[in-house]
Amino acid sequence: MAPLFFAFCLLFNTPLLALAEFRIELADVLELLLHKAKHPEYGLPPTKETSHSSKASGSGSRFAIEVDAADWDKVLSLAESAGFVIEKKLQSFSNIYIARRRGRRKRDTGQIISELISSKSVRWAEPLLPLYREKRVIFTDPLYKEQLRSWSSTPSMSIPEAWAAGxxxxxVTVAVLDDGVDALHEDLQEAVDPELCYNFIEVSADVTPKPGREETHGTRCAGIIAMTANNSKCGVGVAHRSKLAGLKVLGEGQLLNDAIEGDSLAYKSDRIDIYSVSWGPRDDGRSAEKPGSLAQKALEYGTMHGRGGLGSLYVWASGNGGLEDDNCAMDGYASNLHTITLGVATSTGAPPWYAEGCSAVMAAVTEGPKTTNGMITTDVDNKCVSFSGSSAAAPLGAAILALVLEANPLLSQRDVQHLIVRTSESETLVRTSPSQWIVNGAGLPFSRYFGFGVLNAEKLTKAAKQWKRVEPVSSCAREMRVSNGTFKPGSPLRLDLPFEGCKGTSGEVNWLERVQITITIEHPRRGQIALFLTSPSGTTIQLLHPRKNDDSPDGLSDWPFVSVGHWGENPQGKWRLEAVSVAHPKNVNSVGSLKAVRLTVQGTRADPLKNNAFILSKH
Structure with missing residues (x-):
């Protein structure tokens, strides 16, 4: 992977620096980072979204650094002599290392800042902060019949039918980013590829969960994907002949950081096809967190360059915070231009009690009837267990998409998304819960809980075999002027956003895939904000729902809201953003102020269905 400039990035532009000058600059920038973490008045203030989020308190003394140095031994020696210990090199990025401060320096901070500003060798910097992540939890196999009952719920995911087609x-290789995978389990031994496993916590290849700890989540996710068939153990994995890469990033008592997230999300993206992720910020209805620099760059790199340029697939669970009025719009991992976010539908066609919805949800899986108690899967210590919640949605969806990539290995990650949009089952869900659905300007039904419907493995694999690749993505972005952005209860703000879709340029978009609107809002209580986006076709999607627990006074700072609900429309014309401040007993007359808006659309210049008209017929 080409060098990327990430969190706490040091770039030495000159080929050879004097040793003394190098020692001063490396030490100074690390020292400055420590100071900035404690004294934000010098710049790099804490992100507003994280002041009430799941980030752990305390700045710590560890950093990610990138150096351009041919002789690393010399760099190591100089760094250590400057008072810092190099702990490790990241696995997935060139020349990015983790450094830890050793001892204290007494140099004047103002002097250090002045020297840094004048130094051409220093780009920018950022400390590593600890991040809290919450887990979103005819065969001879004895529990296969119970699996069938789960998969055969209405609407059916048609998994056995896809198997019958071969x-x-x-x-296909699927990575499970979680708290480890029990590779010794009888139902996982054949699937786990030890060459692709890595423990990012202990910096080793051993991803085995620790005995006596709450480290069962990853093993349960892995079983849904790749349990061995016909071995008289547990059940059958949806993609039971796929390979597994266990990537351990979570552990009892362990906190993540941006370096671990980025390193794992980009890990061996040339050999890993799909990444399954069933964790995220706290589902408490008040946390607001998005990927850091390393994690976001990893997602961008993987979707563009993974799988030999076809793009890796990042499958994310929407979240379990429904009971807290949470929604995945405030989870910048699930609501992201580069992830495929999945929800859950019950056998009655309604969202389960724990479900989080948002405009970024692309599709859903069914959790089965109540009598099944969840999905059958593997557990640590060679056991079998049932597993439910949105945690099960990501591996189940990832496994179905593994069947799709087997059917057509030449599909890009965007081709896969087109197939999801066009083949997912929505008719039954629309009948049973019509209030959850809209029909967009391209005639596609969409729900913030179910996306375009429930994944159907049979239809997906059948269509994949015929699908012709779409053209490379076009992207068009525009900053919008905001003159008077005030809104309050009873007096919403409606802002028209003229948009030409970069017509006549290389970024021209005529057929929309995803839209992202990045917003900065000042508001005394963030949970009162509701946001709506209406396209030129007249489709209104709610980007943000009020959250009863979110009492943060920090508003929104450069927050990206993603919508897939406008898929297939023409983005050219007048968009409209509506900002509403919902009345609250503690803030009856609270006033919000919209400060900045940036609209980004992604899609194609040419009609993606021109060579794929077959997809419009019933499969």
């Missing part, structure tokens, strides 16, 4: 995930 698709089992063969040749």
């Amino acid at each position: 698709f089992t995930g063969k040749g």
Whole structure:
């Protein structure tokens, strides 16, 4: 992977620096980072979204650094002599290392800042902060019949039908980013590829969960994907001939950081096809957190360059915070231009009690009837267990997409998304819960809980075999002027956003895939904000719902809201953003102020269905 400039990035532009000058600059920038973490008045203030979020308190003394140095031994020696210890090199990025401060320096901070500003060798810097992540928890196999009952809920995911057509995930590798995978389990031994496993916490290849700890989540996710068939143990994985990469990033009592997230999300993206992620910021209805520099760059790199340029697939669970009025719009991992976010539908066609919805949800899986108690899967210590919640949605969806990639290995990650949009089952859900649905300007039904419907493995694999690749993505972004952005209860703000879709340029978009609107809002209580986006076709999507627990006074700072609900429309014309401040007993007359808006659309210049008209017929 080409060098990227990430959190706490040091770039030495000159080929050879004097040793003394190098020692001063490396020490100074690390020292400055410590000072900035404690004294934000010098710049790099804490992100507003994280002041009430799941980030742990305390700045710590660890950093990610990138150096451009041919002789690393010399760099190591100089760094240590300057008072810093190099702990490790990241696995997925060139020349990015983790450094830890050793001892204290007594130099004047103002002097250090002045020297840094004048130094051409220093770009920018950022300390590593600890991040709290919450887990979103005819065969001979004895529990296969119970699996069938789960998969056969209405609407059916048609998994056995895809198997009958010969698709089992063969040749596809799925990574489970979690708290480890029990590779010794009888139902996982054949699937786990030890060459692709890595423990980012202990910096080793051993991803085995620790005995006696709450480290069962990853093993349960892995079983849904790749349990071995016909071995008289547990059940059958949806992609039971796929390979597994266990990437351990979570552990009892362990906190993540941006370096671990980025390193794992980019890990061996040339060999890993799909990344399954069932964790995220706290589902408490008040946390607001998005990927850091390393994690975001990893997602961008993977979707563009993974799988030999076809793009890796990042499958994310929407979240379990429904009971807290949470929604995944405030989870910048689930609501992201580069992830495929999945929800859950019950057998009655309604969202489960724990479900989080948002405009970024692309599709759903069914959790099965109540009598099944969840999905059958593997557990640590060679056991079997049932597993439910949105945690099960990501691996189940990832496994279905593994069948799709087996059917057509030449699909790009965007081709896969087109197939999801066009083949997902929505008719039954629309009948049972019509209030959850809209029909967009392209005639596609969409729900913030179910996306475009429930994944259907049979239809997906059948369509994948015929699908012709879409053209490379076009992207168009525009900053919008805001003159008077005030809004309050009973007096919403409606802002028209003229948009030409970069017509006549290389970024021209005529057929929309995803839209992202990045917003800065000042508001005394963030949980009162509701946001709506209306396209030129007249489709209104609610980007943000009020959250009863979110009492943060920090508003929104450069927050990206993603919508897939406008898929297939023409983005050219007048968009409209509506900002509403919902009345609250503690803040009856609270006033919000919209400060900045940036609209970004992604899609294609040419009609993606021109060579894929078959997809419009019933499959």
